[in-house]
Amino acid sequence: MHSPELLKGTLQTIVLKVLKDHGKMYGYEITQRVKELSDGHILLTEGALYPALHKLEAEGLLNTETVSIGKRIRKYYTLTSPGKVQAKERVAEFVDFIQTMGSVLQVKLN
């Protein structure tokens, strides 16, 4: 894991983009996918993820569909149309931020 400080403010961006790239997903699946994509470096905590999902849903960026797998419950999330727009915007904003930080820290990112 990285110093978790840096991760602050990136959770929603990560969730939106991962959902955009992988379509319908449920919470636990998102944590696993992000763990995979980050090579074990980013471990989303449930205490952060679930409230974030609820918030994004309340803002109309996500739709939910609850499915029963045997006796276990899964809540699948998908992006709404505004959600797709937001995903794009958030990623663009992040890239922009990185560019700026590159200038300030005088580092090359590639």
Next chain:
Amino acid sequence: MHSPELLKGTLQTIVLKVLKDHGKMYGYEITQRVKELSDGHILLTEGALYPALHKLEAEGLLNTETVSIGKRIRKYYTLTSPGKVQAKERVAEFVDFIQTMGSVLQVKLN
């Protein structure tokens, strides 16, 4: 300005690296330099900067030298030896973080 969320956790890294690159600097000067380097995108607030400087000093990463310019006071900060090491580590950590985020968000940074 960017969404300020993303900036969280980067303040110490910025301060340490700017001090490493520009040598002896005082607080206000740091805000101006960062503003310049970031093309006006990153505006450090005093309420964040001064406490951060005090904290870094308390941790032994910075040395201070108070100078009177006429009747105005300036507190110049320089990196200590551990401060230089930290500057390097923090930047490396940030670059690492960016790399990881690039994988998760599937974006190319360059």
Next chain:
DNA sequence: GTCTAATACATAAATCACTTATGTATTGAT
């Protein structure tokens, strides 16, 4: 056949960096 880890959701209290607000005082510009 039972115990542990993994799966899967959820919420509440505590933390902590940072914003916002406020304060003091000097200097330069109009």
Next chain:
DNA sequence: ATCAATACATAAGTGATTTATGTATTAGAC
């Protein structure tokens, strides 16, 4: 003279995230 910029500082409030806790199912190890 007045306002903006320079230059420091601290305290209250905010809010995303961590940590802690809770419930319940399923798969694998021994």
